[in-house]
Amino acid sequence: MATVNITATEEWVKLANTDKHTVLVSWRGQSYVEFAITDADAAPPASLRGHLLSNKQAMTRAYIGQGYLWARSESREAILTVSAS
Numbered sequence: 224m225a226t227v228n229i230t231a232t233e234e235w236v237k238l239a240n241t242d243k244h245t246v247l248v249s250w251r252g253q254s255y256v257e258f259a260i261t262d263a264d265a266a267p268p269a270s271l272r273g274h275l276l277s278n279k280q281a282m283t284r285a286y287i288g289q290g291y292l293w294a295r296s297e298s299r300e301a302i303l304t305v306s307a308s
Contacts, residue, residue: 225306225308226304226305226306227304227305228302228303228305229294229305230300230301230302230303231250231253231256231294231295231300231301231302231303232295232296232300233295233296233297234266234269234295235259235266235267235269235293235294235295236293236294236295237266237291237292237293238292238293238294238303238305238307239291239292239305239307240264240291241289241290243284243292243307243308244284244308245284245306245308246282246283246284246292246305246306246307247281247282247283247305247306247307248281248282248292248294248303248305248306249278249281249282249303249304250278250301250302250303250304251278252278252301253278253296253299253300253302254278255275255276255277255278255297255298256276256278256282256294256295256296256301256303257272257273257274257275257276257296257297258274258276258282258287258293258294259274259293259294260287260289260290260291261290261291261293262291263291264291265291267293273293273294273295274287282294
């Protein structure tokens, strides 16, 4: 499982493709990050309200399901630690 750091901003950023069946995302500092999945390899619309999680939780594939995984942070940049395989 490779681990990378991805910066989330106000725009949706892709964290994992559909071929990544095991995904773990965590972060420090920024209190909340929004997550969403899509069937197509295209960012969700800006108006979409994603799943809002606190930095005391972790996003996993088991939690959100299959699809392209996206994240954004509305108040400031968040450095996400993403492991996917």
